[in-house]
Amino acid sequence: MITHYLKNLQMKKTNIYDCSMIEIDKHHHEKGNISVVENGKTIPFNVKRVYYLYDVPGGESRGGHAHKELQQFIVAASGSFDVTLDDGILKRTFTINRPYRGLLIVPGIWRELDNFSSGSVCLVLASTEYTEDDYIRDYNMFKEYKK
Helix, strand or coil: CHHHHHHHHHHCCCCHHHCEEEECCEECCCCCCEECCCECCCECCCCCEEEEEECCCCCCCEEEEEECCCCEEEEEEECCEEEEEECCCCEEEEEECCCCEEEEECCCCEEEEECCCCCCEEEEEECCCCCHHHEECCHHHHHHHHC
């Protein structure tokens, strides 16, 4: 599978089926649970940037872009939200609602986040530092990029 994954990344022909939910080990304790994400072990990249979305007003959406190189692992640290992925042909929506499950998103996938519950926190682990050149913010340009 990793060879197929790397080949797709090189050819920029990733699709929504290259994205997946990943279960994070949950260590239960009566004083509270802990889940750990490790570079290259839990997720197939090294984390270079961490950010989180919170206080998203009801009815608002986030995302609305794709990345050329960046990989992301998205977790609902609190609450829930939906992530709709689009590879230019197919769309698939994931409900993210457990702090021990996250969504791996590969490059070349358009993403939109919406349906944020009150008090939700969207935690994003990213494979690269921020660079504007990596973003595709126009859907028509995204479709051209995927050709």
